[in-house]
Each structure stands twice: as C-alpha cells, then as structure tokens.
Amino acid sequence: MDNLSIWTYSVVGLTFTLYIGIAIWARAATTAEFYVAGKGIHPVANGMATGADWMSAASFISMAGLIAFNGYGASVFLMGWTGGYVLLALLLAPYLRKFGKFTVPEFIGDRYYSQAARIVAVICLILASITYVIGQMKGIGVAFSRFLETSYDTGLYIGMGIVFFYAVLGGMKGITYTQxxxxxVLILAYTVPAIFISMNLTGNPLPQLGLGSEYIQNGVASGMSLLDKLDQVIIDLGFKEYTTQTMGNTLNMFAYTLSLMIGTAGLPHVIIRFFTVPRVADARYSAGWALVFIAILYTTAPAVGAMARLNLMDTIQIGPIGTETGNLKYEDRPDWFKKWETTGLLEFEDKxxxxxxxxxxxxxxGFAAQAASYGWKGNEMVKxxxxxxxxxxxxxxxxxxxVIALVVAGGLAAALSTAAGLLLAxxxxxxxxxxxxxFKPxxxxxxxxxxxxxxxxxxxxxxxxxxxxxPGFAAGTVAIAFGLAASSIFPALMLGIFDKRMNNTGAIWGMASGITVTLLYVFQHKGFLFIPGTEFMMGMDPNWFFGISPNAFGAVGAVINFAVALTVSRLTAEPPESIQALVEDVRVPRGSGAAPHLSAALDH
Structure with missing residues (x-):
C-alpha cells in the first residue's frame, strides 16, 4: 500500500468514525427528534448544518467541474444557489417556522385545509427529492470509486451502506450534529487545496484573488493573468473562450438562474432545517449564517474550476501544438490518470x-481540419x-x-450530508x-x-x-430536481403565505400543472440529458421552447403554476375566514400585539 492510500484510508476512516459516533450519540428517540431535532438547535450550529446539507456533491464535486468546462456560463449555479438563500431567508423561513409544522406537506395541508393538497405536495416533494438524491448518489459513487480504486458501481453500493447506517439511525437529530x-471536513477539504494550487500558479494564497492574478509558469511571471492564459490554452485547442462562454442564449441563462433560485427556496430538505431552531427569529439568523458558511465555498469554486482546467490541459499538452513531442505519451501518463481510468470515469482511445x-x-x-494536418484523427480523451x-x-x-486524502474525505462528506437530509425529507x-x-391518524x-x-x-x-x-453529471441532475421544486412547491408556499385569497382548489391545480408541464418537457428532451459522456453544451437544440434547456425549464413551470393557481382561486370559493386570519397572523411579527387569532387558527 502506497503513502497516498495510507493517508486516504486514515483520514476517511477517522471522519467516518466521527460521523458514526455522532449518529450513535445523538440517535433519535422520539418523532420530534427524528423530524426536527427537538427544535433545540442553536442558529449558528443550524446554519453550519444547513450549509453542509446544502453543499452537496453537486456543490463540492460537480460545480467546479462545470465551471472548469463551461467557464463564465456556469456562473448560473453560483448566482442561483446563493440567491435562492436570500429568497429563503426573507420570504419563507421565518413564516414557516412561525407556523410551526414539521414538514412542508403538513404546512400545505393545513394552510389549504385539504388532505388532497397535502398528498399532491407529498408527490411533488418525493419527485424532486428522489431526483436530487440521484445526483448525490452519483457523487458518492465517484468519490468511493476513487477512494477504493474500484468501479463506480461498487463505490456506489458501499456508499449506500454508509448512508443507510447513520441516516436511518439518527434522524434529524443525528443528521444535524453529523452535518x-x-x-x-468539507470546507477544509475544499479551501486547503485551493490555497496550495493558487500559490503554485499565481503566488497568491487567496484563490478568490488568485483567479485574477498574474500566472506564474515554472517559477517565472508570464506577464498575463491566469484567466488570459487559460483562454489562450483552450482556444488554441479549438475550445470556446473560457471567459465569455455561455450556456445558451440570454433567456436560457436567466431562466436557469431563476429556476435554481426559486428551486432553492422550495426544496423541502432545506426548509425543514428551519423547524429545528427554538424561535422564529432563529430561523432568519440560521439562514443568514448558512449563507455565510456557503459563501466560503462558493466564492472559491470559480478559482478551483479555472485552475483545474488549466492544470489538466497543461498535463496533456506538454509542448507546442502539432509538434511530435507536444502531447503526453500514454505510457508516461501519471498515476492519477491510471487510477481514474480504473473507475471508468476517464477514458482514452489511441485513434x-x-x-x-x-x-x-x-x-x-476549423480546428479539426488543422488537427488533421498534424496526423490527429479525433479527440482521444473520449471521456x-x-x-x-x-x-x-x-x-x-x-x-x-x-491534502489529496483530505479532498476525498471532503467529497464524501458533501455527498453523504445532503443525501441524509434528502432521505429524511x-x-x-x-x-x-x-x-x-x-391513512392512520x-x-x-x-x-x-x-x-x-x-x-x-x-x-x-x-x-x-x-x-x-x-441522467448525466451530478449538478445537471440536481438542476432538474430544482426545476421540479421550483415549478411545484415554491409557488404553493409563496401564495400560502402572502395571498390569503388563495384556496385549496387553486393550490392543487397550480402544483399539478406546474410539475406536469416541467416533467413532460424534461422527458420530451431526455435524449439530451441521458447520453453519458457528452459535452455539456447549452442552447444547441432548435426544438427547445425559446431556447430554454430542460434543466432550466422549472422557471417556466413556476410561472404556469402561479398563473393557474391565481386564476382558479379567483374563480372558486374563498378560503374559510379562519384560514384567512391564519395567513394574516403568520406574517405579523411576534410581540406586535396584532396576532390574536394565531393560536386559535392553528388549533383549528
């Protein structure tokens, strides 16, 4: 066993021992502890747990990979996933915590005075959460396959066993402290390597600043910034310019960002975290602290993506393009290359x-014609x-x-933490x-x-x-889950809090229409999503609705949900007076003296 394997097994083993020990110590004994950790979590601790719950395999493993290969265009993930927390903190978290129910479907069932609305909400929640957890399973499979130097499938099975043990045992109480x-673990694993790499490439220890700093090549200042160097390297090999690359047209970029934002504010495994704090004000503080903890990783991700792409290209393209010695010999490929080939996630074909x-x-x-003159017969990094x-x-x-061992432990922590939260939801x-x-009251x-x-x-x-x-890479799969939450749950929550005229008929028809349209659109274009190993290119299908990709269509589904719900509710009977009073009272701050009906309405 080499030194890297010893380090990896030691670090991962210690972190897993910690997680399992916490799960045993904090195992749930009651349903209140299982669902909402007894409502006794400090807002700072809850913010940290929310950050881990949120920063999934898509954030830790996949987002920087997307940025590495899609450049500026992948900023939709940064804007959408952080902007969504602002919406959540301002528009939903305190009101849902004041309402005081365990789950999102329970809120919808009580607010819309309807078991049918509750059942529809459960269906929407399960569809979004299962889709989301598939993305986490992809991340778990990737991390475990590399850690154990085995196939992706075997790594996934082992990861399933680990999740099963501590999530099933601990419930929300165990999951919170584990997270x-x-x-x-994950924030150290993400930032420590980024600091090392930023120092190597730019001499700047802060990756956020290193991204725009001068590139240092073989210890000598190059006279160009790191981003300019990356643009030059990939343009010379026929790829799109890194700093101007987009994910489709402007409308698609907008829809993608909006879908991720409102999907964030509608995801039940995130919302349920705000029921774990003692007071209503703590819910808002938790959201603020979560945003701080998340920002540490999210502001580092662009640097990690850009530097990873540059290092990868420089590893393979070791000399002038088109020369006999310009490309790396396959027999001289480094150990990391060989180990990732074992997983099946990196493949080479000598064409x-x-x-x-x-x-x-x-x-x-244009470049393919030029490459043919060098004797090249196609891209040989087929995956x-x-x-x-x-x-x-x-x-x-x-x-x-x-450092390498720490990154493996961080990737596993990110995937396992979010998978546990989703499975609890x-x-x-x-x-x-x-x-x-x-069924059994x-x-x-x-x-x-x-x-x-x-x-x-x-x-x-x-x-x-x-x-x-x-159905593709982790972040792409997760984006579909966000679209499903955006098109179904978010409008029902927003209207339930801010529109006292919204009735159960409108809410049910709104949720059903929003998620149905989104699902139909995704499956209609599933060929784009379900081709493993394809380039992640946006805006290429002329059959897309105004150029909006399936991953971004949740924003359209949300508009349809809002429109249908508002229209139907105005054409049908008003909600009971007690429900309208409840909506008024939920929005009034405690201590204002203007909420006399709240307890009675909740009892009702």
Whole structure:
C-alpha cells in the first residue's frame, strides 16, 4: 500500500468514525427528534448544518467541474444557489417556522385545509427529492470509486451502506450534529487545496484573488493573468473562450438562474432545517449564517474550476501544438490518470496509433481540419467526467498526499450530508404526511418512527439503483430536481403565505400543472440529458421552447403554476375566514400585539 492510500484510508476512516459516533450519540428517540431535532438547535450550529446539507456533491464535486468546462456560463449555479438563500431567508423561513409544522406537506395541508393538497405536495416533494438524491448518489459513487480504486458501481453500493447506517439511525437529530462535523471536513477539504494550487500558479494564497492574478509558469511571471492564459490554452485547442462562454442564449441563462433560485427556496430538505431552531427569529439568523458558511465555498469554486482546467490541459499538452513531442505519451501518463481510468470515469482511445494523447475539440470544424494536418484523427480523451475534476485536481497539481486524502474525505462528506437530509425529507413525507396524516391518524409514535426508518431505507435503495445510471453529471441532475421544486412547491408556499385569497382548489391545480408541464418537457428532451459522456453544451437544440434547456425549464413551470393557481382561486370559493386570519397572523411579527387569532387558527 502506497503513502497516498495510507493517508486516504486514515483520514476517511477517522471522519467516518466521527460521523458514526455522532449518529450513535445523538440517535433519535422520539418523532420530534427524528423530524426536527427537538427544535433545540442553536442558529449558528443550524446554519453550519444547513450549509453542509446544502453543499452537496453537486456543490463540492460537480460545480467546479462545470465551471472548469463551461467557464463564465456556469456562473448560473453560483448566482442561483446563493440567491435562492436570500429568497429563503426573507420570504419563507421565518413564516414557516412561525407556523410551526414539521414538514412542508403538513404546512400545505393545513394552510389549504385539504388532505388532497397535502398528498399532491407529498408527490411533488418525493419527485424532486428522489431526483436530487440521484445526483448525490452519483457523487458518492465517484468519490468511493476513487477512494477504493474500484468501479463506480461498487463505490456506489458501499456508499449506500454508509448512508443507510447513520441516516436511518439518527434522524434529524443525528443528521444535524453529523452535518456540523461534515461541514468542517468539507470546507477544509475544499479551501486547503485551493490555497496550495493558487500559490503554485499565481503566488497568491487567496484563490478568490488568485483567479485574477498574474500566472506564474515554472517559477517565472508570464506577464498575463491566469484567466488570459487559460483562454489562450483552450482556444488554441479549438475550445470556446473560457471567459465569455455561455450556456445558451440570454433567456436560457436567466431562466436557469431563476429556476435554481426559486428551486432553492422550495426544496423541502432545506426548509425543514428551519423547524429545528427554538424561535422564529432563529430561523432568519440560521439562514443568514448558512449563507455565510456557503459563501466560503462558493466564492472559491470559480478559482478551483479555472485552475483545474488549466492544470489538466497543461498535463496533456506538454509542448507546442502539432509538434511530435507536444502531447503526453500514454505510457508516461501519471498515476492519477491510471487510477481514474480504473473507475471508468476517464477514458482514452489511441485513434491515430501514435501512442500520444490528443485532447482537443474535434467538433470545431476549423480546428479539426488543422488537427488533421498534424496526423490527429479525433479527440482521444473520449471521456472526461466533469465530476472528477475537484477530486483529481490536487493529484494533477502534485500536492502532498495528506491534502489529496483530505479532498476525498471532503467529497464524501458533501455527498453523504445532503443525501441524509434528502432521505429524511422523503421518509418524513411518507411516514408523517401520508401514513399518520392521511391513512392512520391514530398510529403510535413508536410505529411512526419505525415507519420513517423503513421508508428511508426504501428511498436509499431506490435512489441508489437509479444512481447506477444517472441522467448525466451530478449538478445537471440536481438542476432538474430544482426545476421540479421550483415549478411545484415554491409557488404553493409563496401564495400560502402572502395571498390569503388563495384556496385549496387553486393550490392543487397550480402544483399539478406546474410539475406536469416541467416533467413532460424534461422527458420530451431526455435524449439530451441521458447520453453519458457528452459535452455539456447549452442552447444547441432548435426544438427547445425559446431556447430554454430542460434543466432550466422549472422557471417556466413556476410561472404556469402561479398563473393557474391565481386564476382558479379567483374563480372558486374563498378560503374559510379562519384560514384567512391564519395567513394574516403568520406574517405579523411576534410581540406586535396584532396576532390574536394565531393560536386559535392553528388549533383549528
């Protein structure tokens, strides 16, 4: 066993021991502890746990990979995922916490005085959460396959077992404290390598500043910025300019960002975290602290993506383009290359038989013609999975073994933390909202707790099996989940809080129409999403509605939801007076003396 393997097993083993120990120590004994951690979490701790819950495999593993290959265009993820938290903090978190229910479907069922509305909300929640957790399973499979140097499928099965143990045992109480530890691991794992690499490439220890600093080549200042150097390298190989590349047209960029923002504010596994704090004001503080903790990673991600792409290109293109010695010999490929080949996430094909690796954009007709004159017969890096870039980056940059091991532990922490939160949201919807709320209102607390654990175990199995063949890279799959939440849950929550005239008929028709239109659009264009290893190119399908990609269509679904809900509610009967009073009271700050009906309305 080499030094890297020893470091990796040691660091990952220690972190897993910590997670499992916390899960055993904080295991849930009641349904209140299982669903909302007994409502006793400090807002700073809850903000940290929310950050870990939020910064999933898509954030830690996949987002920088997207930025690496899509440049400026991938900023939609940064803007959407952080902007969504502002919406959540201002428009939803304090009001939902004041309402005081365990789950999102429970809020919708009570606010819209309808079991049918609750059931529709459960269906929407499960569809969005299962889609989201598939993306986490992709990240778990990627991280474990590299950590154990095995196939992606085997890595996924092992990861499923780990999630099963601590999520099923601890519930929200165990998950919360585990996620605090996981945040510390993942943020160190993300920022420490970024500091090392930024120092190597620019001499600046802050990656956020290093991104725009002067590029240092072989210890000598190059006279150009890092981004200018990256633009030059990839343009010379036929790729699009990094700093101006977009993901489709302007409308698609806007719709994508909006879908991610309102999807963030509508995701149940995030919203449920604001029920774990003692007071209403703590919900708003939690959202603010979560944004701070998230910003540390999100402001680092652009530098990580750009530096990873530059290091990758420089590793393969070692000399002047078109010369005999310009490309890396396959037999001389570094160890990190060989290990990622083992996972099946990195593949090479020697198309011209010269034993060297040609990595260029053979879809660019102009450059492909030029490449043919060099004797090149096509791009030979036939698969470079975007989700490997963050984990491979420290190895490509020849960082110390302990740093590489820390990144593996961080990737696993990110994927496991969010998977646990999502699985809890799914199990709560099944056991609390369907079983207790609809089918068996008199079920005992112990039976409900057992049902929660059984439904969580079932969700792990389903998500894991779907994760064996995910619909693309982790962040792309997660974007679809955000679209489903944006088109169904977010409008129902917003209208439930801010429109006292909104009735149950309008809410049900709105949710059903929004998510149906979004799903139909996604499946109509599933060919784009379900081709493994394809280039992530946006705005290429002429059949897209105004050039809006399936990943971004949740924004359109949300508009349809709002329009249908508002129209139907105005054409049907008003809600009962007690419900209208409840809506008024939920929006009034505590202590104002203007909320006399709240407790009565909640009891009603």
């Amino acid at each position: 605090i530890a996981q945040y510390c 011209n038989g010269d034993g060297r690796i040609q990595y260029y954009n053979d879809k660019n007709e 470079v999975d975007r989700d490997i870039m963050v984990l491979a980056n420290p190895e490509i940059a020849n960082l110390p073994d302990w 799914i199990s709560s919807a099944v056991s609390h909202d369907l079983l207790k709320g609809v 008199n079920i005992s607390e112990k039976a409900e707790l057992n049902a929660s654990r059984v439904s969580m175990a079932g969700a792990i199995v389903v998500a894991g099996l779907l994760g064996l063949h995910p």
